[in-house]
Amino acid sequence: MTTKPKSPIWHPFTQHALQDEMTKVVRGQGAYLYTADGRPIIDAISSWWVVTHGHCHPHIVSAIQDQAGKLNQIIFAGYAHDPAEELAALLLKVAPRGLEHVFFSDSGSTSVEVALKMALGYWQNIGKKRTCIVVMQHSYHGDTIGAMSVGARGVFNAAYRPLLFDVTSIPFPARGHEQATLDALESVCRNEVPAAFVVEPLILGAGGMLMYPARVLREMRRICEASDVLFIADEVMTGWGRTGTLFACEQANVTPDIACYSKGLTGGALPLAVTLCRADIFDAHYSKDRTRTFFHSSSYTANPVACAAAKANLDLWQDPESRQRVASVVTMQEQAIEPFRADPRFANIRRTGTITALDLKTKDAGYFAGVGPKLQAFFKDRNLLLRPLGNTIYVMPPYCVTGADLDEIYLGIRDAADALA
Numbered sequence: 001m002t003t004k005p006k007s008p009i010w011h012p013f014t015q016h017a018l019q020d021e022m023t024k025v026v027r028g029q030g031a032y033l034y035t036a037d038g039r040p041i042i043d044a045i046s047s048w049w050v051v052t053h054g055h056c057h058p059h060i061v062s063a064i065q066d067q068a069g070k071l072n073q074i075i076f077a078g079y080a081h082d083p084a085e086e087l088a089a090l091l092l093k094v095a096p097r098g099l100e101h102v103f104f105s106d107s108g109s110t111s112v113e114v115a116l117k118m119a120l121g122y123w124q125n126i127g128k129k130r131t132c133i134v135v136m137q138h139s140y141h142g143d144t145i146g147a148m149s150v151g152a153r154g155v156f157n158a159a160y161r162p163l164l165f166d167v168t169s170i171p172f173p174a175r176g177h178e179q180a181t182l183d184a185l186e187s188v189c190r191n192e193v194p195a196a197f198v199v200e201p202l203i204l205g206a207g208g209m210l211m212y213p214a215r216v217l218r219e220m221r222r223i224c225e226a227s228d229v230l231f232i233a234d235e236v237m238t239g240w241g242r243t244g245t246l247f248a249c250e251q252a253n254v255t256p257d258i259a260c261y262s263k264g265l266t267g268g269a270l271p272l273a274v275t276l277c278r279a280d281i282f283d284a285h286y287s288k289d290r291t292r293t294f295f296h297s298s299s300y301t302a303n304p305v306a307c308a309a310a311k312a313n314l315d316l317w318q319d320p321e322s323r324q325r326v327a328s329v330v331t332m333q334e335q336a337i338e339p340f341r342a343d344p345r346f347a348n349i350r351r352t353g354t355i356t357a358l359d360l361k362t363k364d365a366g367y368f369a370g371v372g373p374k375l376q377a378f379f380k381d382r383n384l385l386l387r388p389l390g391n392t393i394y395v396m397p398p399y400c401v402t403g404a405d406l407d408e409i410y411l412g413i414r415d416a417a418d419a420l421a
Contacts, residue, residue, distance in 0.1 A: 028055030051268030054400035067308035083307035096255035104302035108236035109142025111273035138207035189227035196230035201248035209357035218252035240264030244353030
């Protein structure tokens with residue numbers, strides 16, 4: 001019989017029967033985490049893709065401390081506060097032009113839920129019956145019911161299938177097969193008259209760090225626009241510099257009808273999310289008829305402390321140094337990944353912006369590849385926070401990472417391949 005863990009905590013995406021002890025971290029600074037026994041760990045995945053400028057950035061920490069002593073929480077229905085107003089104004093300045101309204105929530109999943117409800121409410125309120133949602137194969141948009149519904153179906157959500165709504169899926173635009181994806185989207189838009197198409201721009205994260213070019217994103221936007229299908233960009237992971245620009249949509253020069261931002265929104269300090277939309281989507285809900293209200297909320301909507309952290313994060317992005325750091329990480333990542341292209345143990349060496357990924361050649365592939373837990377254990381022993389997606393190893397560091405840090409990370413990857421050969 002399996003011995004139960006000592007702690008009562010149920011950890012996310014963790015099979016406790018196989019991983020009975022968690023690594024206790026007591027401090028974070030820059031690109032490093034420090035364990036209870038004093039070990040420094042290089043955070044090579046930005047603590048699940050959220051940390052941008054580094055752990056405990058002093059400007060963000062100061063903003064949190066200052067706001068916590070003034071106003072730490074207030075109902076956001078019928079009330080407002082300066083941190084939210086100031087943050088919304090800053091967001092609309094840096095977001096793609098044409099997005100005019102900001103709805104606050106508290107996670108990437110909920111920002112997608114909000115986007116879906118905005119889209120369906122829009123069509124209902126203008127008197128058109130559109131309910132079909134189009135998604136991309138291998139996509140991931142979160143773990144709440146709506147977000148799971150528009151993500152890839154499989155073992156992750158099999159138990160909850162009775163709760164999920166049907167969607168129409170188009171294939172991922174694999175290299176050399178991009179036109180098949182575009183043709184499929186055009187066919188769906190023409191024949192099924194969808195309400196919306198929801199997509200991760202340029203990179204499908206949890207689906208395996210699958211990457212596709214900006215020209216495909218631009219063409220998908222054109223197809224949706226031509227068919228009057230709402231285009232929802234899930235930039236929860238791809239936003240805040242990850243793809244080399246502040247938002248991935250910039251590289252395709254497109255403005256989505258609805259955009260979802262979270263993760264790096266507060267620099268990784270506190271949970272917060274926003275869903276931005278065009279004016280006409282807001283206007284479809286704007287009425288003296290109370291039944292046309294947008295019925296969505298959470299208790300901590302636009303939490304003042306989280307908004308203050310996000311505003312401090314936006315302050316940092318106004319400094320050219322932040323953009324220069326991103327460009328520097330892009331260059332260092334390309335240099336670091338290049339030698340692996342000639343290494344026969346790896347395949348599909350790829351990079352978009354500050355994110356690199358490569359597949360370790362194994363007998364089995366995919367998220368449940370047997371090598372995955374072995375890789376994770378190896379990296380843990382090397383004081384590297386890397387969490388492979390099965391046999392896919394990816395590196396997504398905070399922007400304060402140094403060349404020496406990256407050397408250590410990629411040496412660890414090479415040594416892991418040697419050890420597990």
